[in-house]
Amino acid sequence: MTDSAFDQMMRGAWYDGRDPALEALRATARRAMHAHRSLPPETRGAMAPDLKALLGSVGPDCFIEAPFHASYGCNIHLGAGVYLNAGVTILDSAAVTVGDRTMIGPAAQIYCADHHRDPAHRSAGIERGLPVTIGAQVWIGGAAVILPGVTIGDGAIIAAGAVVTRDVAAGAMARGTPARPAYQSP
Template identity: 50%
Template sequence: MLAGELYIAEGPELAADDQRNSEWLDRYNATQTRTRAEAHVLLRENLGSVGDGAYIRPPFHCDYGYNVHLGDGVFLNFNCVILDVVKVTIGDGTQIGPGVQILAADHPRDPAQRREGLEFGRPIVIGRNVWIGGGALIMPGVTIGDDVIIGAGSVVTRDIPDGATAVGNPARARNPAPTPER
């Protein structure tokens, strides 16, 4: 699974990981009243790595947690989902709107392999200082550069270069207009 190869999402090891993560999610999502510091301690307990000041507003959902890596100052708003069957990296200062889905899990295109229950994952990398608008979908294998804006509701199916703004379904990147000097 972690190597991005085909696997079956059953078996004792993955079942135990899923159970552990589900118990953690129950605790993390149980209240809106904990402080950011208290939430940060819980995030560090379960996620792969958590930078200083990173915060996720509950409710939050993920597959395993240990494949999620948050940089310093990362913020995820309500109802974000990360399917982290492989590594998902979110860079420093990135802000993610409510209802965003980051989906590293994928499925074979071959119907016979799907019938066998096979799946795989493709890593996602989101750069530094990115703003992802509410309801956006980030699809498997995508890399989003630094200083990018992803419009609300966009479906990102391809890599987005540094400094671009991407909107639509599928999201299309355009470079921002130069800022006039004042």
């Protein structure tokens, strides 16, 4: 018996990203995000009910500004008091865990999708998902990009526009492309 593409994705194996069952999950996610984006803010509140139900887990007092985009939603786990500003994109083909009281700036992007290096496999839609873990009380500046497999420690700061290609230690500041440790004043 072979695993489904969803099972392969969930365990971090290479899978066919064009699988019809995965496309159906992405369509469900698009509908939930459309509802979130379309509801008046006073009706939507912190997040539309369809979006909240889609996400893997949501701590109390989380707030997601519209628009918001996720591939599946089910792999996103938000701690208490997490704030996602307008235009955040999370491509969650693996677990994305965001710790308590973390703030993610406008147009920030978190990518789990890792496409195959072999052009023939890549053109056939073969990919895998690598988890992204973001600690508690992290501040990610606007338009920052977090790449697959990265862990950002508690209290870290990611400068606006940074491209994070490797882990960032707790309490560190990273900036640039690719992001490098930077002096952080108290």
